[in-house]
Amino acid sequence: MNDKFEPNIVAFLCNWCSYAGADLAGTSRIQYPANLNIIRVMCTGRVNPLFVLNAFQQGADGVLVSGCHPGDCHYMEGNYYARRRFTLMRELLEYVGVDPRRFHMSWVSASEGAKWKEVVEEVVENAKAVGPFDQFRRNKINW
Amino acid sequence: MVDLDKLRTVAKETVSRDDVKYLIGWSQGTFGYRVSPHFVKTPQEVDSLTFSPLCSNNLATYLTLTEKLPVPRGEEPDTRKVALMVKGCDSRAVVQQLIEQGITREQVYIIGCPCQGVVDLQKVDEKLGEGVEPAQASWENGQISFQLPDGKTEAFPREDVLADKCITCRYPNPVLSDILLWDEVEVWGSDDYEDVKELDSKSPEEKWAFWQDKFSSCIRCYSCRNVCPMCYCEDCILDRLNPTWMFRSNNVVENTAFQVARAFHLAGRCIECGECERVCPVDIPLMKINRKLYKEVREKYEFEPGLDPESKPLQASYRPDDEEDFIL
Incomplete structure (x- = not known):
C-alpha cells in the first residue's frame, strides 16, 4: 500500500464521554493521528447505523463510533442499544464485503485521554492497512 | 390434510x-x-x-x-x-x-x-x-x-x-x-445456515465481488420492500427526500447502500417468509442477506422474531451482558 495514503476517518463521539475524552487528550497534549473528522452527538444511541453507510459513501475510509462504557451512559441505556445495532451492522457490512477493519466501535470515558490515543492509533493503522475505499463512493452527480 | x-x-x-x-x-x-x-x-x-x-x-x-x-x-x-x-x-x-x-x-x-x-x-x-x-x-x-x-x-x-x-x-x-x-x-x-456460512468464510474481496455482481442488476423497483410484511413504515427512508437517506440513482453503489439498509431494517425482524426473493424480478438472493442477520441474532441474542407476541423487539431491548468482542 502507498505509504503516503492518509485515510479519512469519520468519528461519531458521544458528548458526555468520548468527546470529553478526546478533549482531555488534547489538553494533556497527547499526540495522536490527525485523520479523524469528529462529529459530536449527544449519545451513541443517537447514531443511526445508516450514518455509517452514508459516511462511507461520502468519502470515509473508516468509521469509528465511540461512547461511554456500558453502564455509564448519561441517558442510562443509550449505548446498550447502540451496541446491539452496531454489532449487527458490522456483521452485515462484513457479509457484503466491507473489510471489518474499516468499522470500529469503542468505549472511551471522559478520563481516558491515553486510551483515546490508543484507539485512534489502532483505527488509523487499520484503515491505512486496507487502503482507500473508493468502490463505495457516491458517484459525482453532473447536473 | x-x-x-x-x-x-x-x-x-x-x-x-x-x-x-x-x-x-x-x-x-x-x-x-x-x-x-x-x-x-x-x-x-x-x-x-x-x-x-x-x-x-x-x-x-x-x-x-x-x-x-x-x-x-x-x-x-x-x-x-x-x-x-x-x-x-x-x-x-x-x-x-x-x-x-x-x-x-x-x-x-x-x-x-x-x-x-x-x-x-x-x-x-x-x-x-x-x-x-x-x-x-x-x-x-x-x-x-x-x-x-x-x-x-x-x-x-x-x-x-x-x-x-x-x-x-x-x-x-x-x-x-x-x-x-x-x-x-x-x-x-x-436450519444450519450452510449457505450463509459458506459465503461468510470467503475473503472480503470475494464477498464484495459476489454481492456487487448481484446488486448491479437491481432495478430499484422496491418490490422487495412492498411485498415485505415487516416493511410497513408510513414514512420510508426510500421515499424521503429531506433528509436524503438513500439516493435514487440506479447504480451499483447506491444499490449496495439500499440493499444494506433494507437488510439492516429487517435485522431481528425478518421472519424468513422469502417473499422478497420470490418477487425479485432480477433474482437477487435477498434471503441470503436476511438469513445472515437471522443467524447472528439467533446466535448472539438467542432471539427469534415472530414467535412470542409478549416479547420485546430485538433492537428496542438490550441485556447488559450483550456480546461486545469487537469493541475497542
Whole structure:
C-alpha cells in the first residue's frame, strides 16, 4: 500500500464521554493521528447505523463510533442499544464485503485521554492497512 | 390434510360475522400455476377460496397496507376485524407485527392453515414448462402433484419443487391462530445456515465481488420492500427526500447502500417468509442477506422474531451482558 495514503476517518463521539475524552487528550497534549473528522452527538444511541453507510459513501475510509462504557451512559441505556445495532451492522457490512477493519466501535470515558490515543492509533493503522475505499463512493452527480 | 370444504365453511362463518370487515385468502389465479390473494367480503364469494402448494403469497402484508382514510366528522371509526388466512411463516409475520405494535390483536382474526411447504414457481417452470392455462396442485403423501390443464397429473417429490425457505422451514404450523383448519403437520425442516456460512468464510474481496455482481442488476423497483410484511413504515427512508437517506440513482453503489439498509431494517425482524426473493424480478438472493442477520441474532441474542407476541423487539431491548468482542 502507498505509504503516503492518509485515510479519512469519520468519528461519531458521544458528548458526555468520548468527546470529553478526546478533549482531555488534547489538553494533556497527547499526540495522536490527525485523520479523524469528529462529529459530536449527544449519545451513541443517537447514531443511526445508516450514518455509517452514508459516511462511507461520502468519502470515509473508516468509521469509528465511540461512547461511554456500558453502564455509564448519561441517558442510562443509550449505548446498550447502540451496541446491539452496531454489532449487527458490522456483521452485515462484513457479509457484503466491507473489510471489518474499516468499522470500529469503542468505549472511551471522559478520563481516558491515553486510551483515546490508543484507539485512534489502532483505527488509523487499520484503515491505512486496507487502503482507500473508493468502490463505495457516491458517484459525482453532473447536473 | 387439507380440507377445502372445512376451509370454505369456516370462511363463510367468519365473513358472516358482524365484527369482521373482510377475509383475506387465496384463490385460483388466471395464469399458469399462480394463486392470487382474494379479498372476500360476502359469504357468496367463499367458494373460490383455495389452499394448495401454490399459495406462496404472504397475506400478512395486507394488514398494514390497508389505506387508512380519515374518519368523517360525526362517524365512528370502523373497528371491525380483518380475517386472515395464514401459513406458518405468515403467522410469524402477524406475531412480529403484534410485537412491534404495528397492529393490535383485536384487529385480526387469524385462520391458521398448517402448511406442508409451498412450491417455488421457478423450479416448477423448469420441470413442467411455463404454464399459461390455470393449473392446480396438491400435497399427496410426500409428493406434490400438479393437475395440468390438459387433464394429466404429474407428481414430484417435495424436495424437488419446494421453495428453499420451505425446505429449511422450522415453523410450518401457525404459531398464533384463533382457529386451526386442520391437524398440525409434522415439522420436517432444520436450519444450519450452510449457505450463509459458506459465503461468510470467503475473503472480503470475494464477498464484495459476489454481492456487487448481484446488486448491479437491481432495478430499484422496491418490490422487495412492498411485498415485505415487516416493511410497513408510513414514512420510508426510500421515499424521503429531506433528509436524503438513500439516493435514487440506479447504480451499483447506491444499490449496495439500499440493499444494506433494507437488510439492516429487517435485522431481528425478518421472519424468513422469502417473499422478497420470490418477487425479485432480477433474482437477487435477498434471503441470503436476511438469513445472515437471522443467524447472528439467533446466535448472539438467542432471539427469534415472530414467535412470542409478549416479547420485546430485538433492537428496542438490550441485556447488559450483550456480546461486545469487537469493541475497542
